[in-house]
Amino acid sequence: MYEDMTYETIMREMMEDMPDDVDTSEGSLIFNACAKQAVRLEEAYLLLSGLEQNMYADTADLEHLIRNGNERGVYINEATYAEFTTQFNCAVPEGSRWNYDEYNYTVFNVISEEEHTYRIGCDSPGSEPNRMLGDLEPIEFVDGFEWGRILKCTLEATDQEEVESYRARILNTYNYRGFAGNREYYKSRIKEMSGVYGCKLNRVSAPEDKIAITIIGSDYRTPSNDVINAVQTEVDPVVNSGDGVGIAPIGHRVIISGVGETEVNIKTNITYDSGYSYEDLKSYITKAVDNYLLELRKKWEDSNAIVVRILQIESAIVQIDGVIDVVGTTINDSEQNLQITNGTVPVRGDITCT
Incomplete structure (x- = not known):
């Protein structure tokens, strides 16, 4: 709304409003006096523009989007905390705090006193710690401690809801009424x-x-x-x-x-560039397939069927540096696209590349 109200525009309009016998050239007394006001006015218009954008859910930043959502009774899904099963060589106090890598953990309660297994929780929210398993070190002295390790994640944490996903839920309330x-x-x-x-x-x-x-x-x-x-x-x-x-x-x-899952097993023939092999590019190929299947899973809620296409798999792989060509791809030993009509979602199975 106020995009045109820049310093230059404001100064030009102010100088045009001056009487003809007043010197309005750059450096003149009236020019210098108005210049300071033009800077302040430009800042005011920028603030007004920001206020106008944050009034509406489709253009608001996250802070104001949350306030918009709260008024509609639509609350953002906050990041949650992961919980783990751990084992120590000795008994440790409940409430004791531990460290692994960049994360700290707190002991909640004992699972087995004989095996010295405990339930602990990560102090930081978000999904990053979910798959971090390793040796723990005490933050404060624990008598008799020699070793401790995270065995498995028993409650996976989630990240805060993506901004655009939250925005879509808020905007959806203007179109539909649930009752x-x-x-x-x-x-x-x-x-x-x-x-x-x-x-x-x-x-x-x-x-x-x-x-x-x-x-x-x-x-x-x-x-x-x-x-x-x-x-x-x-x-x-x-x-x-x-x-x-x-x-x-x-x-x-x-x-x-x-939701159920349908395993997608892929076999394909790849021509590699000089100096590259499957072992060199294995992680990139896996990631490319994972990203494609993730995009398909995101459409599950609004789709009656999901089609895993051989062409899309080959397209994703051939874009990797070091890959020249991809041919002869099959999905679950079939040369046809995989059509999933039973309501499940596709997940990566085995990838065999020759």
């Missing part, structure tokens, strides 16, 4: 829950009338059992199904399940 358990009500409420990126609803008539809701989780893959159980409890607890204890209205019996 009394209609389809949009369920979709909007469930997608606000931690670890859920999308969902599909179906009605199941037999053996009894129920609402079947399938959710897709982190990395647009099958969510963990913890996420599925948490969503089930919040929507329609199993022990009180149909009683309206969760967000589902009285009479709605809801079954929550995670």
Whole structure:
């Protein structure tokens, strides 16, 4: 709205408004006096432009987008914290703090006193620590400590919701109104829950009338059992199904399940540039295939079928530096594109390159 109100424009208009007998040349008394005001006015117009943009959800920055969303009852999915199973050579105090790499951890409670296994949580939110397994070092002295290691991640953390995904959810509230358990009500409420990126609803008539809701989780893959159980409890607890204890209205019996996965096994023939081999480019090929399948999974919520195309796989691989050509690609031992119509999502299986 105020893009044209620059210092130059303001100065030109101010000088044009001066009487003809006043010297308005650069360096004159009136020019210098107005120049200071023009700078301040340009700053004021920039602030007004920012205020105008942040008033509306389609142009607001993240801080003001969150405030817009709060007014609509649409809250951003904050980053969550990962939990792990760890083992030590000795008993360690609950609440003791530990370090691995760049992350710190806190011991929550004991799992097995005999085996010295404990449940710990990462102090930093976000998904980065999920797959970081290694040796722990105490932040403060622990009597008898010799070694400690992270064995496995028992509750994966999630990153804060992407800005554009959150913006889309807010804008969607202006087009649809969810109420009394209609389809949009369920979709909007469930997608606000931690670890859920999308969902599909179906009605199941037999053996009894129920609402079947399938959710897709982190990395647009099958969510963990913890996420599925948490969503089930919040929507329609199993022990009180149909009683309206969760967000589902009285009479709605809801079954929550995670999306299934279809493994995509790829075989292909690659011609490499001089000095390159499959071992050199293996990680790049894997990443290229993963990125393509991720884009397909992102379309799951709004698609009745997903097609994994051989042409797209070859196109993704051939763009890697060191690859000259890709031919003879098969998916699950078939020379045809893979059509997924059973509601599952494609995930990478084995990649065989010759």
